[in-house]
Amino acid sequence: MLQVSIYRYNPETDSEPYMQDVQVDTGGKDLMVLDVLELMKTQDATVAFRRSCREGVCGSDGVNMNGKNGLACITPLSATVRNNKLVLRPLPGLPVVRDLVVDMSMFYAQYEKVQPYLQNDTPAPAIERLQSPEERAKLDGLYECILCACCSTGCPSFWWNPERFIGPAGLLQAYRFLADSRDTATRERLARLDDPFSVFRCHGIQNCVNVCPKGLNPTRAIGHIRNMLLTRGT
Amino acid sequence: MVTSVTNLGRSGLFDWVVQRVSALVLLAYFAYIGCVLLGGVDYTGWRELYAQTWMRVFSLGALLSLVLHAWVGIWSVLTDYLTERMMGTTGTVLRLLAQLLCGIVIFVYTVWGIQILWGY
Ligand code: SF4
Ligand code: SF4
Ligand code: FES
Numbered sequence: 001m002l003q004v005s006i007y008r009y010n011p012e013t014d015s016e017p018y019m020q021d022v023q024v025d026t027g028g029k030d031l032m033v034l035d036v037l038e039l040m041k042t043q044d045a046t047v048a049f050r051r052s053c054r055e056g057v058c059g060s061d062g063v064n065m066n067g068k069n070g071l072a073c074i075t076p077l078s079a080t081v082r083n084n085k086l087v088l089r090p091l092p093g094l095p096v097v098r099d100l101v102v103d104m105s106m107f108y109a110q111y112e113k114v115q116p117y118l119q120n121d122t123p124a125p126a127i128e129r130l131q132s133p134e135e136r137a138k139l140d141g142l143y144e145c146i147l148c149a150c151c152s153t154g155c156p157s158f159w160w161n162p163e164r165f166i167g168p169a170g171l172l173q174a175y176r177f178l179a180d181s182r183d184t185a186t187r188e189r190l191a192r193l194d195d196p197f198s199v200f201r202c203h204g205i206q207n208c209v210n211v212c213p214k215g216l217n218p219t220r221a222i223g224h225i226r227n228m229l230l231t232r233g234t
Numbered sequence: 235m236v237t238s239v240t241n242l243g244r245s246g247l248f249d250w251v252v253q254r255v256s257a258l259v260l261l262a263y264f265a266y267i268g269c270v271l272l273g274g275v276d277y278t279g280w281r282e283l284y285a286q287t288w289m290r291v292f293s294l295g296a297l298l299s300l301v302l303h304a305w306v307g308i309w310s311v312l313t314d315y316l317t318e319r320m321m322g323t324t325g326t327v328l329r330l331l332a333q334l335l336c337g338i339v340i341f342v343y344t345v346w347g348i349q350i351l352w353g354y
Contacts, residue, residue: 229247
């Protein structure tokens with residue numbers, strides 16, 4: 001029997017959040033944390049969490065497992081459980097809607113700020129804008145982000161200033177478009193990042209790198225943005 | 235774009251560069267002082283060292299670097315923890331008071347430092 005301690009909060013009935021202890025029979029198998037959540041839901045249908053693809057693609061089941069953010073669907077118990085205990089909490093730093101479900105508005109607002117779409121005001125060619133294989137290779141390690149928010153909600157700078165610091169996920173995407181050879185808005189993009197908060201609240205703690213389920217490196221992207229600001233001197 | 239009135243420059247990049255450059259000056263200064271101390275000094279040797287203009291300029295440079303470094307650092311700590319988001323208006327009031335206090339302390343130390351360097 002696995003000892004699970006899960007964060008419960010239903011704003012309609014609870015005056016404050018509490019931790020609920022539950023025993024889950026895993027049948028001795030090395031299940032994924034998401035499987036454990038599903039088993040818990042068969043015992044108690046009121047447990048709320050998000051999930052969709054159950055294979056690490058959609059990014060909807062980011063949760064905090066034994067103190068570390070990650071996707072429940074691709075985290076095996078063997079990777080997180082110590083002494084037969086599993087503590088499940090919502091992603092830190094965001095308002096809780098219910099149980100493990102958080103309100104991602106602040107996270108998305110920061111994503112929106114970096115204008116995460118290609119901007120090019122030159123006339124469109126007949127078929128498509130081409131890139132050389134080298135230019136395309138620059139986007140590797142950037143485009144794979146699934147916006148699960150594990151990184152930003154693990155970043156202390158984002159906890160303290162979620163309205164002003166763009167956070168690792170947003171900044172990774174900011175760099176994804178700065179690095180794109182087809183994008184012509186580089187100057188404007190950089191000018192919007194030059195203030196003391198948007199980029200420069202990153203102190204290189206690398207919690208983001210440590211938790212990213214896709215193995216991406218937002219800190220490196222942030223370093224590239226800083227170098228671009230430095231060399232272009234906007 | 236996020237604006238702010240109490241950070242050092244108008245841009246985050248400026249503050250960032252100031253923070254790195256001042257750190258290098260401080261490192262050089264204290265490494266040098268460390269070497270001098272390891273070589274062993276007496277009162278006259280120490281006086282002679284600080285009687286030289288270049289040493290006073292170097293020390294003033296280090297002092298000013300410390301001042302800038304401290305302001306940028308304290309400013310970012312205060313805007314992390316004493317904020318409107320965490321405590322409402324109290325946060326802003328406390329932060330401005332803390333900034334004022336730091337400003338006064340930093341200013342006094344600068345004047346005092348210059349007095350020490352050139353006053354004797
Ligand atoms: S490296 Fe920067 S973005 Fe990543 S967790 Fe640390 S402060 Fe946040
Ligand atoms: S960078 Fe990684 S952790 Fe952050 S949102 Fe993207 S996939 Fe998730
Ligand atoms: S359910 Fe889609 S990433 Fe886990």
